[in-house]
Amino acid sequence: MSWLDSLTLASRSLRRRPGRALLTILAVTLGATLLVALASVATSAGSRIVSKLTNGGPATAIKVSASKADSDQAYTDDLRAAGPRAITDATLNAARQSSHVATVIPVIASRILAVPPPFGSAATPISEVSAFGDTMVGVDLTQVRNLPITILAGRVPHPGSLTEVAITESYLDRSGMSLASALGTQVEIAEPQAFQSQGGLQFRARWIRAEIVGVVSQQVGSGAFLVPIEQAQLAQTWALSGVDGGDAFPLPASKYSGLIVVASSLDDVHAVRQMITGLGYANTAPEHLVASVLRYLRVVDIVLAGIGAIALGIAGLGVANALVAAVRERRREIGVLKAIGARDRDILRWFLLEAFTVGLVGGVIGTLAGLLIALWVGVSVNTYLTEQGLQSIQFGDVSWPLIGAAILGTSLLAIAAGVVPALQAARLSPTEAVAAA
């Protein structure tokens, strides 16, 4: 008997008892719905919690400071700095050579003077100008996914752009702008250079005017401006071509003000931190906190998976029960098929395909329903969070592995549930089956 014949028999057998088929599919659907909804919500919530802990960056990111590490650095998540220590290209290369490291992202921070609008003739009189001193943090923005940066509005500047900046909420507070009104406006930035004149130490500036393209929350470095690293490098070169500006604008002592080192996996974070500490640099990562939270999330996952498994188990029993009844009903047909030469495996395939069809249809419908429920939960939660004045959580990410696993899982479960009745059918004696007519 061909696969197509078996499939025809299986599908028509289901259509012959539409009520029973519908109830069995419904049981599988409910199981799949519950499992997918729970898994989807748990995965979204888990990843958001970890993301929150790591300020939007990967849980494996380690922030390295241009400071010496003290003796306890390896045993705490916090930064334990003990005096300055320059980060050079040699430091970068040493970090990159570790097999536990996925990537190393240098950070350059420059002191600047920021002048919010209005500019030109509409500018505020100098006595009332709201200019303020701050820091511009430059990073390789092609690696934004690996950085502890959360975009609150807009976007980050294009990599390499010298005319775009992203700001933090600190800029909003100091400029008196709202988040919505700041986007698209311009800011003037003075990159200072100290020089000695006959009158003593004086300062001049390299002025740039940049568009604010986004508002971010960032933990890359302390500063109100996030810019492409090229912009920060220009400011650093400009400053270094002058003299030391004292406490107000000191010359950069380190080529890089920090590093973001991303470990290959959570299991590698500790080894990487030890390596960095071994190089003599203070560093910080929520290593112990994330590990602890992940353990709790794992427990939640197990509990939710258990609930889903119970639902699917019940669905499996439903499939098995329906097939047992089908075998009882079809004894004559099975006998006839065997009498005309069908082999045991032909009968087995007929019933297993019937179980598979139930599992597949139930799995597809259940998975879609589960995703919709997860989406609905996300909308409800976000509505509540917004009402409470809290930042919303992004739910409803379509996880293709989850969808694939759910559909494949329910199909395989249905097949597993159908094995015993299908074997019963396959092993029916043809004489016994014919006698049942």
Next chain:
Amino acid sequence: MRLIGSRLAQARDVAHGHKVARLGSAIHLRGVNHWYRSGRSRVEALHEVELEIQAGGYIALTGPSGAGKSTLLSLIGGLERPQSGTLTVGQHDLRAMRADELATYRRTTIGFIFQHFGLLDLLSARENIELAASLSASSKRRPQARELLEEVGLLDRAEHRPGQLSGGERQRVAIARALVNDPSLILADEPTGNLDADSAMRVLDLLERVHSERGCTLLVVTHNEAVAQRAEQRYRLDAGRLLA
């Protein structure tokens, strides 16, 4: 009806003139015993049955209910093995064959026809025949099915489900299905038992035509003496014992 009648007459002429295409399977039973377990007791279905059927023969097997007719048919058809004695059909020693070999034997050698037709309600008349053909991995299942439906005069009913056919039509579809793998032995268990007299005669005519045209051995189990009278040889079973 007229067509079948004329073809039947022609077929008889052919058979009597010994001009059949090939001979069916010869059947030999020696000291065959078979019994069933019913709780702790043993029910004897067949006792020391000795039977010789020539290849291409047309045999009727009669007897009261419970005499062992269907059991004998099951044994010859390879649905089960005799518990003692020897049973050969053609070159096949049925007692020595494994389950999968018996399935192949049933598929390639036997054409079963049941009192209750044994058609799958899920499939149309054509699909029932094609399914039997596909068991032998036939690559020409569709033309074969059409040809056979034409042969039994039901081409116009090809897409009808068994429930939409009369009893006689269903039995003719069952005969077409039995023939699809070109069996050398046709086993018919009360083929007219559920049919009115007219349909029964048409079915018998068809079976006899098939027997004579194809040269296959035809073994009919029946309660009906009129049906049995049409066979070339008649045997009677009573309480598991074969009477000539």
